[in-house]
Amino acid sequence: QKEVEQDPGPLSVPEGAxxxxxxxxxxxxxxxxxxxxxxSRKGPELLMYTYSSGNKEDGRFTAQVDxxxxxxxLFIRDSQPSDSATYLCAMKGVMYSGGGADGLTFGKGTHxxxxx
Amino acid sequence: DVKVTQSSRYLVKRTGxxxxxxxxxxxxxxxxxWYRQDPxxxxxxxxxxxxxxxxxxxxxxxxxxxxxxxxxxxxxILESASTNQTSMYLCASRVTGGNTEAFFGxxxxxxxx
Numbered sequence: 001q002k003e004v005e006q007d008p009g010p011l012s013v014p015e016g017a018x019x020x021x022x023x024x025x026x027x028x029x030x031x032x033x034x035x036x037x038x039x040s041r042k043g044p045e046l047l048m049y050t051y052s053s054g055n056k057e058d059g060r061f062t063a064q065v066d067x068x069x070x071x072x073x074l075f076i077r078d079s080q081p082s083d084s085a086t087y088l089c090a091m092k093g094v095m096y097s098g099g100g101a102d103g104l105t106f107g108k109g110t111h112x113x114x115x116x
Numbered sequence: 117d118v119k120v121t122q123s124s125r126y127l128v129k130r131t132g133x134x135x136x137x138x139x140x141x142x143x144x145x146x147x148x149x150w151y152r153q154d155p156x157x158x159x160x161x162x163x164x165x166x167x168x169x170x171x172x173x174x175x176x177x178x179x180x181x182x183x184x185x186x187x188x189x190x191x192x193i194l195e196s197a198s199t200n201q202t203s204m205y206l207c208a209s210r211v212t213g214g215n216t217e218a219f220f221g222x223x224x225x226x227x228x229x
Binding site: 006008034036041042043044045046049088090104106107108109 | 120156157158159206208217218219220221222223225
């Protein structure tokens with residue numbers, strides 16, 4: 001079993017829809033959870049991060065972490081064509097938990113397409 | 117504005133060539149990373165460095181080496197390029213700590229022919 005599972009998609013939805021992106025993980029040491037957005041032919045950029053369980057909202061984006069289920073989600077409200085990108089979840093523990101030198105363990109990314 | 121700069125956006129090299137990919141960050145970060153990204157496989161860590169002249173193997177170090185002579189610069193070296201090293205290469209840096217962001221470069225699309 002991979003440490004972090006993420007459906008690669010593509011996920012195609014109409015403009016204005018609510019999008020739900022998800023990752024599951026197996027390492028209970030993970031404490032920090034992040035979502036990166038990567039546009040085509042660009043490097044990933046941090047979109048949101050949360051610590052431990054709970055919700056975090058930033059504009060149209062909401063990140064949720066359920067540590068009991070080892071499940072994280074990113075919701076996008078009122079989706080726009082400019083949201084079309086690959087979304088990568090990433091996570092790490094307080095102490096070294098793989099991914100190298102205080103680094104991150106990434107999901108494979110979900111390719112999201114918002115249709116105008 | 118924080119910046120991680122990779123020396124080339126696109127490279128085409130021949131099989132057997134020695135290839136250097138350069139990465140420079142201007143944020144005084146201790147940690148630097150090299151990943152490759154392939155469709156269906158996601159980001160895979162090749163090597164990382166947590167200090168000058170220090171390096172550690174990641175998940176897929178075979179066929180690669182690295183150099184970190186200065187804190188701001190981390191180089192990835194393909195000793196003898198092969199076609200299966202055709203990929204997108206991403207450099208990242210971050211400070212040590214739990215909730216700190218990893219900053220990525222724009223990536224280098226390497227094609228080995």
